[in-house]
Amino acid sequence: MPINNEGYTYCHEHLYIDLSPQKGNIDCKLDQYSLIAQELSDLVSHGVFNIVEVTNRYMGRNPHFLECLKRDTGMNILASTGYYIEGFFPKELYDKSAEAIRDEMVQEIEVGIEDSGLKASLIGEIGSSENAFTDTEKKVFKAAAMAQYETGRPISTHLSFSTMGKEQIVFLKQCGADLSRVTVGHCDLRNDLDQLLWIIDQGCYVQFDTIGKNSYFPDETRINMLEELAKRDLLGHVMLSLDITRRSHLKKNGGPGFLYLLDTFLPKLKERGFTQQQVDTMLRHNPYTLFN
Template identity: 65%
Template structure:
């Protein structure tokens, strides 16, 4: 069992990530161990026992850092394999075949991640650029589909600003990937209820995983969309997370911190008529169904 079924799961997080070189901002290097350790203790106290860690190769993944967090806090962390989006790919990836990329993904799932005792259990976060899907991004999706066939592990995607989700699904369906093993990320960054309904109609999971990022899209609108999905009876295939990626997101650095979802956002849902059963579906049962 990969997930502790007794607790809640955040479906899309980063416990160590470094995009500072590409973004030219040291804030994008999330690596402050003591602060993250303390936040993991707080999360466990709040009932969150599992983190789906979607930092993959060339995003500053640090498996030793994660091993230490697991040891020191008891948080259960599920790691990922793959490549992110264009602009964050290593140069050799552009000339590699999908078969070669697949082989590396499978190795990290079956053998393990170099320099650690950990194995990847999720193929993600693999993504598409905003309003476009480059050839190399599509090649990574093909490799992910092949790795999924070999290992049975689920695929977790990245949508830049909630765009291209339909294209992602159409591509994966073209490779006959089981939609029940797919979750589409970052569905909560614009007014796109029709797109979300279409995605759910295909049989996949969707993620409201940028909760708290009000400068991109306000949580009040996220609540409204979740309320609409509740009225359709569809929250059993929705998952929640915060996608914390920056030092400034941590509570001791003045940010909202990982517990914001539990302490602030969940009460907002309750105040808008979302039931405890539906909250449990999004934070416990749906993640267990996909990742467990």
């Protein structure tokens, strides 16, 4: 489904995800339909028309849940294909070849996801562990590069606490990936300007996509980092999102909610001198360029 360029796009979200078996915490099962649907309806009324939903295989992906949200809220939802990170892989993945994984990805892009009416619009979120990039994670990345070559679809990656960004991009380049069609997730959990500049210099996008998770990293420092990129006229390689993954992240459950980016973070950017044109670049034009 193409991006609706009339509105904003959140580049990295989860609308149904279940990591509770691995984490032993029911809060990690985001499945409260009425609360999520209400927040999405509120987003649409505030001009967010697209969400890139990066829940893939064995993260509890539920395509029928997404189809209902699209129907009931009018939100344009882009679904994903792939595998996440070590610790969340199914046992059978270790015995699969990169070519077999590629074929699965291409199937979900070109034919569809399970028995739903959804096709995957991107390959993601595929990731590396904190300060490590395991052989199986690399196998998934190799498969992603091959699937990208066959389908032209973009790749969205996961950095664990903003580590291993260079290693991901070096490996994707070795695998022949089109780096202009790669976006690197969770670049905003460590104050590492050199890594950001290097990733952008390779032609990739960087995501500031854990906005509002101040217990991990403060928004004020995120804004400082964005200022440094703005000074270098590099916001054309930046996208924004929240990465809501838990029940407790929803507004009715006491969390920041999906509107936090618009209601809290953007006013802080404007106070620091960011223009509407710069906001539109990060939330409208860049996602349209990459995900279409």
